[in-house]
Amino acid sequence: MFAWEHLKDHLDQCCYILSSGALTITPPFIPVRTLPYFQGDVRRVYLSATLNAPDSFARTFGKVPERIIAPETPAGACERLILAPILRPGTENDVSAASALIATRKTLIMTPNYLRSAMWESVATTPDKDHVTAAVNDFKKSHAPAKLLLTACYDGVDLPGDTCRIMIIDDLPSATGPLERFMWEYLRMSKTLRTTIASRIVQSFGRISRRMSDYGIVFLTGESLVKWLSTPQNQMALPQFLQKQLLLGYQISENINPAEIGNTIDRCLDRDESWISAYENFMDTAVPLAGTRNTSIETELAISEAKFASAMWRRDFVSAAAILTGTLESAQQLSASTQAWHLFWIAAATEIAGDTVTANQLYRRAHGTQINLPAPEPNYEHGTAGIVSSQAKQAALQFVITNTGIVECPARMDQSLASLISGGTPGQIEEAIRNLGILLGLCSTRPDNEEGTGPDNLWIYGDTALCFDAKTDKLPTSLYRKSDEIGQMADHKQWVLDNTDVNDIIPIFVGPEVPASNESNPPADLLVITQEKLGELAGRLCACHRDIAASSIPLNLAPRISDEFATRRLKFSELLESLSPVRLIDIRHA
DSSP states (O other): OOHHHHHOOGGSSEOOOOOOOOOOEEOSOOOOSGGGGOOOOOOOOOOOOOOHHHHHHHHHHHHOOOOOOOOOOOTOOOOEEEOOOGTTTOOSSSSHHHHHTTTTTTEEESSSHHHOOOOOEEEEEEEEGGHHHHHHHHHHHOOOEEEEEEEOSSOOOOOGGOOOOEEESSOOOOSSHHHHHHIIIIOHHHHHHHHHHHHHHHHHHHHHHHTTEEEEEEEEHHHHHHHHHHHHHHTTTTTTHHHHHHHHHHHHHSOGGGGGHHHHHHHHTTTOOOHHHHHHHHHHHHOOSSOOOOOOOHHHHHHHHHHHHHHHHTHHHHHHHHHHTHHHHHHHHHHHHHHHHHHHHHHHHHHHTHHHHHHHHHHHHHHHHHSSSSOOOOOOOOOEEOOHHHHHHHTTTTSEEOOTSSSSSOHHHHHHHHHHOOOOOHHHHHHHHHHHHHHSEEEEEEEEHHHSSSOOOOEEETEEEEEEEEOOOOTTTOOIIIIIIHHHHHHHHHHHHHHSSSSEEEEEEESSOOOOOOOOOOTTEEEEEEHHHHHHHHHHHHHHHHHHTOOOGGGHHHHHHHHHHHTTTTTTHHHHTTOOOOOOGOOOOO
């Protein structure tokens, strides 16, 4: 009932998320600055051991602290042996492996959702949400082999000392509510949520580490969690002490003999002097894999979101739109999905303010960049070449429709593709490839740039994905190497398979047509397309869009695109063949 009191007069400003089991109504950004106790004239003191990232703080409380008191203490530097069973060669099921190791031991298990909790049902069951406190209190008094399974509960659980020495953090705590899940799974806003996830991971480690004298074992299960913690950009969001513990734990997990794992756990828990000495020596000499992250852009955007939410709640929609518009460039620097999310809510504010024409343009831009955001769509039916494809409809969303109904080419079309045609840095070329995919009406992203893993570029249409790795800085005398490039492409294909719904994945190097090294065994489906060929495609597409803009009205725009794409071999089904790719295995040494 309290949530309804906050929302009932602001339903037109909310985000509606429909899942198979619920309809969630929530503001896209919490209007915390409208609450009286968060106004500027109220003095506040915040106490936190884990919420030290300024962007997460701003997203939670609507501002950054004017003064931070952070004594240099060893707080949080409790001894931990971290083990990731999935890193051990031959481990097929890390949940089963961890379950066997904790069978006779008292253990806390933390999972992010009920789907993951079900994987532990042979070990423990999650208490009803109304009885979590009682379950925690009972667990504190219990003895081995007691187990406590908690779902999406990363704080408020204190198990110091002998109340619990072993914990399992299962899978990545990527989303604890419908809005976060939509942002993470559908919009792929991993950069925006990075420090939020890092804070939850740090909080998780702290459940059994409440005092400096505490020590314990932490198992990491779930491939997504282990991979996330292996990414340098993500590690930078963690305390350096924890970074070093992860480095030690990963080394042990990768190299330990399976028969020795139980003995190593016992040595830690029994306070074996040789273990303590080895641990302390490592921690004293280890260098963290990463330093500290610059979160200035994330913090700027978090403050902008808080100001936007406050203006929306006051129904000052013009000011709200102006606030997010002022930081759109920074949003684009963070990730294309973040910019699309902000564009969508600028459009919403503009629409409520009464300017539906501008709002529709913004909705189109947002949807064109991030296909999982909805867009107003005319009821296109047929062109002369047949039924209008979804590719043509998506491409139509990139065109500008003026207030007088004139169709114009997509904004900054030539500039956004210039690096493909005339050259640029690898990063500029990757961005141009992303823009080219969007202008072609495809779902086009840069996973490596936006999520820190995966291919440089990804084009998806239907059940097929073109998986690009840009190698445009490679010299004409170079070779495609076994581990550096061909092996990396195999990893990227697996990432696409794990993170999308496509089944047909076509791997492509964008670079010179040079052979693979002699020790390499490139797969038969690995293609090479030169930058020049993509530049030719970009030029052909620009010419096509100019002709379409000159001869279309809004009503027939998508059918015209459908017809022209069919005529100029720009349909996705013909696109790859029109680029004349070369199989890497067919390129011979001179």
